[in-house]
Amino acid sequence: MHRWIIASCGDMRPVRRRDAQDQPEEPRRRRSATVSPPRLRKEGSGGIPVPKDMAEFRTMSEYGHLRLFTYDQLRHATADFSPRLIVGEGGFGVVYKAVVGGAEVAVKALNPQGLQGDREWLTEVSCLGQYSHQNLVELIGYCCEDDHRLLVYEYMAKGSLENHLFRRSCSLSWTTRVKIALDVAQGLAFLHGAERPIIYRDFKTSNILLDADFKAKLSDFGLAKEGPMGGNTHVSTRVMGTYGYAAPEYMATGHLTAMSDVYGFGVVLLEMLVGRRALDPPPRPSSRPGPPGPGPPAGRPVGTLVDWARPILIRGKKLEKIVDRRMEQQGQGGYSARALERVARLAYDCLSQNPKVRPDMARVVKVLEAALAADAEDDGRGSDSSPAPAAR
Known part of the structure; x- marks a missing residue:
């Protein structure tokens, strides 16, 4: 079993509750990239505002190319979050191997008391929802139903x-x-x-x-x-x-x-x-x-x-x-x-x-x-x- 995305010793991020926030950042709009070096290129569609908090995020009908999953869909895909499908765990929560639409994926379920709060969750969705590159892991979709915070990534086999x-x-x-x-x-x-x-x-x-x-x-x-x-x-x-x-x-x-x-x-x-x-x-x-x-x-x-x-x-x-x-x-x-x-x-x-x-x-x-x-x-x-x- 591959164990991955494991929090390393010495992590300086404080343990925090989900509703804790970093210093507020002004809302941002997606910007095109000036590529360096030239052969690296920015992909994806444009014009996506970055939400400043979960309340604003929930008002958005869609976010980039990302797919919105229901909690029941991901619960079913992970066999009710079966321990036998765990491929990684750490201070943020647990990662499960799952199959969605016939493709292997990794589902990260955040721990409400873990190292990642709403601010970090939104940052991850914002970055990977707007920028696509061959050397950035692909974020396929997300779930923010009720208190659940889940992210669905491409599965990295090694x-x-x-x-x-x-x-x-x-x-x-x-x-x-x-x-x-x-x-x-x-x-x-x-x-x-x-x-x-x-x-x-x-x-x-x-x-x-x-x-x-x-x-x-x-x-x-x-x-x-x-x-x-x-x-x-x-x-x-x-x-x-x-x-x-x-x-x-x-x-x-x-x-x-x-x-x-x-x-x-x-x-x-x-x-x-x-x-x-x-x-x-x-x-x-x-x-x-x-x-x-x-x-x-x-x-x-x-x-x-x-x-x-x-x-x-x-x-x-x-x-x-x-x-x-x-x-x-x-x-x-x-x-x-x-x-x-x-x-x-x-x-x-x-x-x-x-x-x-x-x-x-x-x-x-x-x-x-x-x-x-x-x-x-x-x-x-x-x-x-x-x-x-x-x-x-």
Whole structure:
């Protein structure tokens, strides 16, 4: 059974009742996207106002291309919410596998006392109801009957990246990991390229879902926020997200920008390179980091993955010592030295303490594409060439 959309430890969102609200946001109208990079495109129909609360939402006869389900329809599709159909659960509620109209879907039933309230539910419907992209999970429909809040998504057969990457028997190859990183980078670039950028705000491995072919898509848009416009450099908001993934400047000031997402992307990219969680302690000196193992010896200071691993990303041969040993070297389905250095340098840059020097997501896409091309080129030669300078 795949367990997916599981809330990670260290979630900074407060537990709240369903009627709790964030600071009110002015009603917004759907805007067309300025695509970045150019090949990413915005799809769907236009002219859909975003509701400010559930009362306004219920006055709308339809919402985008989304299908309105009754509670009885979804209760029937999930065999009365049978425990045997549960494929994920967390602070927000429970996710069930179901069949609707002959197609497999995932039905998320929110817990009224959980981490997601009406504000997050409306944000998710607003984002996924208005924007469609190959690297955003498809929201098919919803139910807001009485006190019930349910969302119906496409079914992602391989579950979350979290549930693959941190298994002791993880079999994700180097190429698969880079392709997953490229997929979600394209999703973030699409959101950041909107006329008014959308900041995802909760980028982490549990929110990256994989289909049957390991194509990756972003899910859980409950914390997404419209970015700054005009001459504004940031939006000010409550600090929400997941500890270990949130950008330091955002945690310190509440100032949110697209660079906040870039930092979170860097954390996940580092996790994929090293094979350890963001909050894992440093490995023992005699061991190479792979699957999570025993903690550090008594008396040794404990830091986050970023604290101890980031400096090594640009340390040449030392880099090899922290790379996840479950990935093979080139010639055995693994990585080339050139590609590894490109991706490691990219992670290093994304994790800069200074948000102004982080690359934007359009640049991230280009670097990952170059890394995949370097792998293919070196594999074609049958041997590793001298490492090239990392693309920046």
